[in-house]
Amino acid sequence: MTRREFAAFAAGFLSLALVGCGGSPAGTGSAARAGSGGSGRDAGGTAVRVASLKGPTSIGLVPFMDKVSQEAGDAGGSADDLENTYAFEISAAADEIVPKIIKGDIDIALLPANVASVLHSKTGGGVAVLDINTLGVLYVAAADDSIQSIADLKGKTLYMTGKGTTPDYVLQYLLSANGMTSDDLTIEYKSEAAEVAAVLKEQTDAIGLLPQPFVTVAMAQNENLKMALNLTEEWEKTQPENGSALVTGVTVCRKDVLEDQADAVDTFLKEHEASAAFANANVEETAQLVADAGIIEKAPIAAKAIPYCSITYIDGADMQAKVSGYLSVLFDQDPSSIGGQLPDEGFYLIYS
DSSP states (O other): OOHHHHHHHHHTTHHHHHOOOOOOOOEEOOOTTGGGOSSSEETTEEEEEEEEESSHHHHTTHHHHHHHHHHTTTTSOOOTTOOSEEEEEEESSHHHHHHHHHHTSOSEEEEEHHHHHHHHHHTTSOEEEEEEEEEOOEEEEESOTTOOSGGGGTTOEEEEEOTTSHHHHHHHHHHHHTTOOGGGSEEEEESSHHHHHHHHHHOTTOEEEEETTHHHHHHHHOTTOEEEEEHHHHHHHHOSSSOOOOEEEEEEEEHHHHHHOHHHHHHHHHHHHHHHHHHHHOHHHHHHHHHHTTSSSOHHHHHHHGGGSOEEEEOHHHHHHHHHHHHHHHHHHOGGGGTSSOOOGGGBOOOO
16 A cells, blocks of 8 residues: 555544544435435334534444445345334534534434544533444554553653644553653654654654554554554553543433434434444454445455454443543543533433
């Protein structure tokens, strides 16, 4: 893969990793019974409009999208057990989705956790988190076998993207939790993931911080590279008691939809949970679906990346503990990164 090809591949994922602004829709999934349109009821139940990002947050949803497509006849199969109709769209950046939620054009969205918090603030508490769909996807990649912990980064040079974004905040937090500051190492910020990958390819002793699936792509370019540190695991070492976690993506729903279409939301959650479980248990099949959906260009790369994309489904009190702890860390780093204040209890959908 050339650097130009890598750059094109990387562009679709950058908004998730860096929570960037700008971009255009990367594609639109097939809508089951697309003619049913809005959010009312028809012969097929409630029409639910779902948006997600081109990246790990969509991977756990792809098996469900395929199931819906089959019911619509697009894949020559059937999924007659679906209670509702669904329209999916996959966008390149969060700022393509957020206005649609605010305007009521999207019912459910899979977004970065901090963007969900900002949206909650902007809408006056108009959205709630349903589940966590993706845990941490950040990894330190290096050929250096001596990198076994965050402390081992002391005195090293680390290449990464996203100064002043969530990956940077996560790194700063982990350094602090390990008794270090950014002064204990040299951090070289690059403008895009392709630049970090190029350094890792050209400099045998270079160390990079990248999200999946960028790490997998970089490793394909340099056979000596390995995933030296999983930042999700490093995060868990720092907060063993409060249940916090490094959270990448959450699923949110407009509260008016929750009130008016509670059964449809509940059905979606069941389908979402089953879809995430399928993605993790059937990597090769899911990888092909991911490639077909244009989320990752090549199925073999997707197959290598999926096991490290932390695809999950976590709801209830466990979800609240993990998300609230994560947002607290971001708030301490930069309050504006989560909307200026920690969200209240109404941000978390907890079934009694």
